Amino acid sequence: MIEFKNVTKRYGDKLAVDNVSFRINEGEIFVLIGPSGSGKTTTLKMINRLIPLSEGYIYFKEEPISNYEVYEMRRDMGYVLQQIALFPHMTISENIAQVPQMENWSDEDINKRIDELLEMVGLDPETYKDRKPSELSGGQQQRIGVLRALAADPPVILMDEPFSALDPITRENFQNDLLELQNKINKTIVFVTHDIAEAMKLADRLCLFNEGQVEQIGLPEEFIESPASSFVEQFIGKVNQDLNLTAGELVAELSVAETESEYPVVKEQADITEIFRLLSNNEAVLVETESGPKKLSRSQVFGYLADKRGVTS
């Protein structure tokens, strides 16, 4: 569907992307991952020509992207931004309607499509259609951001760290929703993230960038089983640590005080997934330890995890 052949992007003397070649297959979720400044976002934006490439070729449907009329080509590639960037002066339906309007759909078709899309992400069309983006929560806004990209049913969706502005719980839900959605729509999705856990969860195939170069491309399990370099090993190492944490280890790490309150109680051995599940409905959980129950609040847990991931990103 999309192919990079010896693509280089230079800013002055600085190489942002250095002689990169790979192929993205139709219908897969292809995740570009790497630390910040590694060239992954630049790579994504070169696909829809928001950033012009310096050398090499990018092919879309077997044609060099420079052969397409740029605005029309972009309408074949839905675009979801990290900043969400819904147009604040337009209603939800106007935001979604932009691409279909440019494609000269009839008003009737556009309205039908808007209702269909809102229902697909579980937002009641009558309630939300005429609201302004500012009346929606951050999570709802990014759902609309995704719908705007999907509106004219493009074969490709480009997503630039789409969930990083959301809180961790919403992010988890979004990842699940995206996988579910992909089962229905089966698009070619290019997804940029710096979060290795997110990447592992979503990717059909992963592409790890480091300093403008591709370190490894492959299935997620290949990254764990046969990392191509020590950089890869180190980068994905973090995810295992994070996901293997237990309630007891968290308590030890976070030096929490003893408290008596009405929160759900977990054992010391409970793994982090169970803590996430409880925290999605409660402000905190109580961990049973030898020295009595200890409170782990939501903000403590996520703050801790964010700090740890901050090291990799």
Add this chain to the structure above:
Amino acid sequence: MNSFIETFSTRRGELLQTLIEHIQISFISLLIAVIIGVPLGILLTKTDKFAEVVINIAAVMQTIPSLALLGLMIPLFGIGEFPAIIALVIYALLPVLRNTYTGIKEVDPSLVEAAEGIGMKPLRRLVKVEIPIAMPVMMAGIRTAMVLIIGTATLAALIGAGGLGDLILLGINRNNTDLIILGAIPAALLAILFDIGLRLIQNMSYRRAVITVVSMFVVILAIALAPLLTNRGGEITIAGKLGSEPAIITNMYKILIEEETDYTVKVEDGLGQTSFLFNALKSDEIDGYLEFTGTVLGELVKEPAESNKESEVYDQAVDALESGLDMTMLEPMKFNNTYTLAVKKDFAEENNLETIEDLKSVEDEIRPGFTMEFNDRQEDGYPAVSEAYGLNFSDVVTMEPQLRYQAIESGEINLVDAYATDAELRQFDMVILEDTKRVFPPYQGAPMFKQEFLEEHPEIIDPLNKLSGKITDEEMQDMNYRVTVEDELPNDVAREYLEENNLIE
């Protein structure tokens, strides 16, 4: 309050007319400023280097004082609404331009990226995303421009553009607060009205806003252009400075010329300053105006007077005009609107004062109140008087021209400088002290034309020269009094004088 209501009811017609003029000038200027400023502002967002230069130029133009800008327009574009509109547009351009530029520049870059990323072409991005988001900032600029225009348009009256400034300047000139308020309140209300209008337009859809603005423009342009379409053939324009005296005299010129020739005369009185009129005459915007001999020497040709004798000053002025400027003056009237010293009539009688020299006998009792200018003028102000007559007053107070009369009425001062034909001399029952030593140069009024114009219109010379040697200081004071204080129409006063003196039938 009562006097205000009275002023309002007598000036209702004038108020309506000046209000309509004011709306025309303001609306057209604002529209042009927007038509130039908004697209230019948008264009500048594409070229940062150029943007700074253009915005700085606009900023420099705005630092030109509004009166100076209006004055600069005359040699280029003459007098009337056209140069006023150009000056106002120049004045209003900066806020429109800068706010458009800033508004578009400050649109969140991620929104621009989103618009590009989903495939919007530049024009659609501008219309659908950038302009709507920048709209509040752009409108703030347009509203600032609007307030600037409506305020500055009151000065446009000085170059003959009309508008509410006519009432305000007349009020200032006559020290008539009611008139000032009568002009100022509608100007303020107009600013509020325009603001409401702009808000309404802001909330309309593009199409409705454009239709509304265009139809308003057509209506206003039609009203503005209607008078221009009527035939102007055989018309002579005679102008005068601001004040009752030029208004009365130019009306006399009109009556005399129209009585004896086939020409019609358009009186353009109330123009701001000598330089405005002089430039208007030079550029043929007007055909002639009332000028004073002393002013010709002092301000126009800038030669010192060789004598203080009236006829010699007149001859010198005519010579200078004819040789250097191809202009000339017809014969002057009698009154001499020069500086003079005046006292209350009863004070003069008590102390037997007739001339300035007589002041010497009561030197210790004199408490003068002079204008700053008079107190300061070396050649023909207090220093010259003091030297020529050996007068040395102990406590001279300087004050605003109009305040002097209140001060002399309350007895705080008992000697003022004045112009010989000021209406206030009559109003406050004062007499002029004769300048026996001719310290003050003569300022005699006469119509001034280009020589070429008189050669082409010789028929107007005789009617105008009928005023030669007519109208004394007292008669002029009296007529000024009737117009400024009693609010009679200059044209009525002029006609009455001409009839009484058998200058017309």
